[in-house]
Amino acid sequence: MIDITGKWALVTGASRGVGRQVAMALADKGCHVVLHSRNKEHTVSLEKELLEKGVQVMSVEADLASPEAAEAMAQEAERLSGGIDVLYNNAAIMTPWRPDFIAPIEEYRRSFDVNVIALIKICDVILPKMKERGFGRIVNVTSGIQDQPELTPYAISKAAVDKYVKDMASKLEGSDVLMNLMDPGWLQTDLGGPNAPNTVETVLPGAMVPVLLDQGAGSGVLYRAQEYR
Numbered sequence: 128m129i130d131i132t133g134k135w136a137l138v139t140g141a142s143r144g145v146g147r148q149v150a151m152a153l154a155d156k157g158c159h160v161v162l163h164s165r166n167k168e169h170t171v172s173l174e175k176e177l178l179e180k181g182v183q184v185m186s187v188e189a190d191l192a193s194p195e196a197a198e199a200m201a202q203e204a205e206r207l208s209g210g211i212d213v214l215y216n217n218a219a220i221m222t223p224w225r226p227d228f229i230a231p232i233e234e235y236r237r238s239f240d241v242n243v244i245a246l247i248k249i250c251d252v253i254l255p256k257m258k259e260r261g262f263g264r265i266v267n268v269t270s271g272i273q274d275q276p277e278l279t280p281y282a283i284s285k286a287a288v289d290k291y292v293k294d295m296a297s298k299l300e301g302s303d304v305l306m307n308l309m310d311p312g313w314l315q316t317d318l319g320g321p322n323a324p325n326t327v328e329t330v331l332p333g334a335m336v337p338v339l340l341d342q343g344a345g346s347g348v349l350y351r352a353q354e355y356r
């Protein structure tokens with residue numbers, strides 16, 4: 128495991144759920160954090176909590192349905208921090224349950240805009256700079272969802288994230304910049320709903336595993352948070 132004390136992380140969707148848990152865990156490791164949410168007001172309380180841990184904290188905002196806003200947010204995070212060392216792409220939206228399996232095309236578009244395109248645009252900004260500096264850890268949150276055509280727009284957006292990460296891995300081989308996947312499991316969050324079998328706290332310590340990997344661990348690997356409970 129590597130030491131991330133004094134490094135900078137960007138966590139998207141940090142105001143609640145998995146993002147909030149990850150941000151707190153990063154701060155506990157001595158990592159400074161840039162918190163993303165749709166509105167900076169949403170991270171005010173979390174910012175105060177993290178500052179009490181003795182790390183530096185900044186907040187940025189963007190509606191990730193806009194690729195331009197996602198890219199601008201990533202550039203701002205780079206500028207404010209002086210360089211992002213850990214990128215945790217957690218933000219995502221869930222589409223409505225469709226018992227007839229037929230979703231409006233807009234649900235596919237919005238799901239891909241937020242869950243896929245924004246994630247890639249953020250990586251497009253931060254990954255090249257990590258490669259220039261010779262260090263980086265990128266964690267893209269995916270899902271173990273399967274056999275649920277009622278949620279097809281969400282499910283196939285996460286499949287696209289998987290494909291992106293696995294293809295990108297070959298271009299990072301041998302470097303100390305790693306990009307991997309993390310499946311948090313089905314959690315009791317706004318996205319997962321109240322009937323999920325796991326509380327949000329169970330995402331730790333597993334969610335931190337891909338952040339703390341040694342260089343030799345490589346890229347393109349799926350880590351399941353619930354396996355580390």
